[in-house]
Structure formats: structure tokens, C-alpha cells
Amino acid sequence: xxxxxxxxxxxxxxxxxxxxxxxxxxxxxxxxxxxxxxxxxxxxxxxxxxxxxxxxxxxxxxxxxxxxxxxxxxxxxxxxxxxxxxxxxxxxxxxxxxxxxxxxxxxxxxxxxxxxxxxxxxxxxxxxxxxxxxxxxxxxxxxxxxxxxxxxxxxxxxxxxxxxxxxxxxxxxxxxxxxxxxxxxxxxxxxxxxxxxxxxxxxxxxxxxxxxxxxxxxxxxxxxxxxxxxxxxxxxxxxxxxxxxxxxxxxxxxxxxxxxxxxxxxxxxxxxxxxxxxxxxxxxxxxxxxxxxxxxxxxxxxxxxxxxxxxxxxxxxxxxxxxxxxxxxxxxxxxxxxxxxxxxxxxxxxxxxxxxxxxxxxxxxxxxxxxxxxxxxxxxxxxxxxxxxxxxxxxxxxxxxxxxxxxxxxxxxxxxxxxxxxxxxxxxxxxxxxxxxxxxxxxxxxxxxxxxxxxxxxxxxxxxxxxxxxxxxxxxxxxxxxxxxxxxxxxxxxxxxxxxxxxxx
Numbered sequence: 228x229x230x231x232x233x234x235x236x237x238x239x240x241x242x243x244x245x246x247x248x249x250x251x252x253x254x255x256x257x258x259x260x261x262x263x264x265x266x267x268x269x270x271x272x273x274x275x276x277x278x279x280x281x282x283x284x285x286x287x288x289x290x291x292x293x294x295x296x297x298x299x300x301x302x303x304x305x306x307x308x309x310x311x312x313x314x315x316x317x318x319x320x321x322x323x324x325x326x327x328x329x330x331x332x333x334x335x336x337x338x339x340x341x342x343x344x345x346x347x348x349x350x351x352x353x354x355x356x357x358x359x360x361x362x363x364x365x366x367x368x369x370x371x372x373x374x375x376x377x378x379x380x381x382x383x384x385x386x387x388x389x390x391x392x393x394x395x396x397x398x399x400x401x402x403x404x405x406x407x408x409x410x411x412x413x414x415x416x417x418x419x420x421x422x423x424x425x426x427x428x429x430x431x432x433x434x435x436x437x438x439x440x441x442x443x444x445x446x447x448x449x450x451x452x453x454x455x456x457x458x459x460x461x462x463x464x465x466x467x468x469x470x471x472x473x474x475x476x477x478x479x480x481x482x483x484x485x486x487x488x489x490x491x492x493x494x495x496x497x498x499x500x501x502x503x504x505x506x507x508x509x510x511x512x513x514x515x516x517x518x519x520x521x522x523x524x525x526x527x528x529x530x531x532x533x534x535x536x537x538x539x540x541x542x543x544x545x546x547x548x549x550x551x552x553x554x555x556x557x558x559x560x561x562x563x564x565x566x567x568x569x570x571x572x573x574x575x576x577x578x579x580x581x582x583x584x585x586x587x588x589x590x591x592x593x594x595x596x597x598x599x600x601x602x603x604x605x606x607x608x609x610x611x612x613x614x615x616x617x618x619x620x621x622x623x624x625x626x627x628x629x630x631x632x633x634x635x636x637x638x639x640x641x642x643x644x645x646x647x648x649x650x651x652x653x654x655x656x657x658x659x660x661x662x663x664x665x666x667x668x669x670x671x672x673x674x675x676x677x678x679x680x681x682x683x684x685x686x687x688x689x690x691x692x693x694x695x696x697x698x699x700x701x702x703x704x705x706x707x708x709x710x711x712x713x714x715x716x717x718x719x720x721x722x723x724x725x726x727x728x729x730x731x732x
Contacts, residue, residue: 250286337584630723
């Protein structure tokens with residue numbers, strides 16, 4: 228809970244932390260900004276992406292408590308926990324079975340991907356939480372058909388899509404069922420949406436809220452000229468051959484094993500086929516809902532195919548699918564199988580799958596935080612091949628940045644104020660170094676070839692200090708700093724691998 232953001236996607240996690248920190252003294256949720264001066268001709272960090280609600284709330288809390296990473300982690304943990312509990316209570320009432328309700332509600336925690344990102348800083352997990360919560364209310368609506376349940380469900384789906392647009396697949400899948408009912412594809416007495424025009428208004432209102440935010444974000448970015456996230460597609464048809472091959476290779480060797488272990492993946496594939504067959508025979512409405520969702524997630528993967536390479540968090544919002552698949556299969560198991568012994572056998576199988584998943588995820592988390600949580604040799608080699616162990620040990624290293632997590636206090640002792648602008652090299656992210664320095668300014672992202680002109684440009688805009696990470700510089704063998712050596716003459720301090728230079732105008 229107190230670890231700094233590290234391991235995979237520290238870049239994107241630091242963006243979320245930066246946005247939150249900038250809201251500690253900004254009371255307008257519609258004017259987000261980051262530490263990196265990428266906007267307004269490199270004089271501000273004003274930039275918008277996903278909905279700022281989470282960042283604004285965390286920022287206001289931090290305004291009282293100071294920056295405490297465990298608070299952010301706890302909020303995301305609470306949201307997913309509450310969503311799973313809501314789903315559990317709904318399923319328990321539906322099935323009258325605590326065992327199966329717990330199994331379905333907690334199954335996502337057998338995924339290393341979910342276990343890693345839940346107590347972290349990405350809004351993808353926030354979106355997943357609201358999606359699961361929204362499904363629990365939609366299930367309640369399907370049973371008692373009160374508009375209040377539907378409005379709450381759509382509100383939660385809207386929040387999910389605001390935090391991550393891919394979460395809108397659930398809402399669009401339900402909208403597909405609405406359209407089929409609207410055109411009379413099912414018997415009238417079986418319709419879920421009995422008040423067609425009123426429910427259509429709910430749908431369009433929900434979609435309008437989501438679209439409005441992303442239009443505003445694009446407008447905000449066009450005014451200020453900077454984007455920390457691109458809010459656009461990364462489609463299959465735009466990839467060159469090298470990127471395509473790398474994406475496939477990385478997914479096959481690393482990412483797929485972060486979703487679930489091999490046994491669970493095979494089981495889910497089989498259960499998906501079974502769910503399609505059963506619902507086609509017994510409930511065409513649920514069949515089409517499943518088809519729409521499968522189609523939606525297939526389109527999502529095609530549209531963001533480039534993310535298959537080293538972007539595992541793009542899969543977080545696909546995790547409503549295994550929940551739906553399990554729920555469908557268990558529903559028909561409970562309602563169709565009356566033999567007590569057979570039911571007990573299925574319970575034992577479910578327990579074994581869940582237990583394997585827990586050990587699998589636990590081992591994975593120790594790989595991802597290897598320098599903090601030493602990997603049990605037997606457990607890691609049982610579940611993961613050498614290729615994965617090498618990868619996670621490499622990417623989870625924090626040695627190169629150890630000094631960064633304690634440098635702020637040292638800088639203050641040198642007389643560097645929080646309001647001073649700095650340049651931090653090498654750091655190819657927007658905000659990672661700047662967030663932990665608690666300084667605004669620029670990183671190698673703004674000057675990837677280490678040219679002297681961008682540094683002179685930053686000095687004109689107020690850059691007062693250049694901070695060089697010696698350890699990261701040694702690690703980054705391609706960094707040629709010869710062009711900027713003449714800025715590295717007035718050294719005023721050194722802290723655990725970081726040298727601080729005063730810049731002269």
C-alpha cells in the first residue's frame with residue numbers, strides 16, 4: 228500500500244498521480260493539468276483525457292492529508308470490493324446460494340492483472356468496478372423492472388465509460404437487446420424494457436453524458452495544444468509488420484498469462500461455447516446479449532490492437548466477460564441439475580480452479596514487485612516459465628530510481644522551491660520523475676534526442692535546475708548527452724544517483 232508506482236506502466240500510473248496532485252490546489256474539475264509542461268507552448272501542463280472525477284476527489288483528500296499513495300490505492304480497492312459485494316448480494320438473492328454467488332463475485336481476483344492493478348492508480352480498474360456494480364443493478368432491474376434500478380444501472384455504466392471508454396461495451400450490449408425488443412424480435416410479455424420511449428430516453432441521456440465529456444476533453448486539448456493521452460484508436464490496420472509481429476509475440480509470451488492461468492483460460496473458453504449453446508436453446512435474449520458483448524470486445528481488440536504489445540491494462544475492462552460467462556453457466560447448472568452429488572462435484576471443481584488462481588496471482592504479484600517481495604522459487608517456477616520470470620524481474624526493478632523517492636526533502640534543503648521549474652533527464656515519461664520530485668517542468672519526453680535547443684527553450688520559460696539520474700543514464704546506453712554537457716557545469720548537490728545542476732539564463 229505504501230510502495231511507489233513501479234513495475235509495468237509506471238508511466239501511465241504517474242500520469243494519474245500527477246493529475247490528482249494538481250487538483251490539491253485546483254477547485255475546477257474541468258481544468259485538469261499535469262506536471263509536465265506539454266501545453267500552451269510549453270508553459271503549462273493543461274491536458275485532459277478520461278473523466279477527472281477520481282483525480283479531483285483524490286486531489287481534494289490530499290489537500291487535507293498531504294500526498295499519501297495508500298489513500299489512492301485504498302479508494303480503488305474499496306470501489307472494486309463494494310462492486311463485488313453488490314454483485315454477490317444480487318446473485319445470492321437470485322440463486323439462494325452463498326457459495327456460487329461468492330465464486331462468481333470474487334473470480335476476477337484470480338487474475339494477476341486485476342490483483343496487480345486494483346490497489347494501484349489507473350482508472351481502468353475504477354471503470355471495471357462501476358461496470359460490475361452496474362451489472363448488479365441491471366440484474367435487479369431484470370427481475371423487478373423498476374425504473375429506479377435501471378436509472379442507477381445506467382448511471383453506473385455512464386461513470387464506467389467516463390473513466391474508460393472501453394467500459395461502454397456493456398451498455399451497448401444492453402442497448403442491442405433494447406433495439407431487438409423495440410422492433411418486436413421477442414414476445415411482448417418477455418420484454419425487459421416495457422416503457423420503450425422512456426427507456427430510450429435513459430439510453431440516449433447516458434450516452435450523451437459520456438460523449439459530452441470526451442468532446443469537451445478534445446476541445447480543452449485543442450485550446451492548450453497538449454495531450455497526455457491520445458483518446459484515439461490504435462487499430463490493427465494501421466500497424467506496420469514489425470509492430471504487428473511484436474504485438475502478437477508479446478501477447479502470446481507475456482500478456483495472455485496475466486489474464487488467467489492456462490487451466491482457467493481453457494475452462495473459460497469451453498464455458499463460453501457452452502453458454503452460447505445453452506442460451507441459444509433456452510433464452511435467445513441472453514444469447515443475443517452475449518453475442519453483442521463478444522462482438523463488442525472483439526471490435527475493441529481490433530480497434531486497439533497495437534496495445535497488445537506491452538499494454539496489459541487495456542484488457543482490464545474485458546473482465547466483465549468472464550463474470551457473465553460464469554454467471555450464465557452457473558445459473559443453468561443450479562436450475563437444471565437436481566442431483567446433489569453432481570452439484571457437489573461441480574463445487575469441488577470450482578473451488579480447485581479458484582484456489583489455483585489465488586496461488587497463481589500471488590506468485591505473479593511477487594514477480595511484479597520482486598525487489599520488495601522476494602519470489603518463492605518453487606511457486607514462481609511452478610506457474611511461470613523462465614521467459615516470464617526474467618521479464619518481470621527486469622521491469623519491476625526500482626534500483627535506478629531509488630533516490631527519486633526521497634529526493635524532495637533533499638532538494639528543499641538546497642533551497643529549491645516547489646514553484647521552481649526543473650528539467651529531469653533521462654525520463655521518457657511525462658510525469659514519473661516530476662511527480663516524485665514534486666516539481667513542474669520537463670523530461671526527456673520533451674527532448675528525446677538530447678538536443679541543446681529544447682533546453683534553452685525551457686530555460687527561457689523559467690527552467691531553473693537540471694536534474695540528471697546517473698544510474699538511469701548508465702542503464703540507457705543510447706542516451707547521448709554530449710550536446711547538453713555545457714548545461715552540466717554548476718553542480719549544487721547529489722542524492723543517491725541524482726545530480727542537481729543550476730541553470731543559467
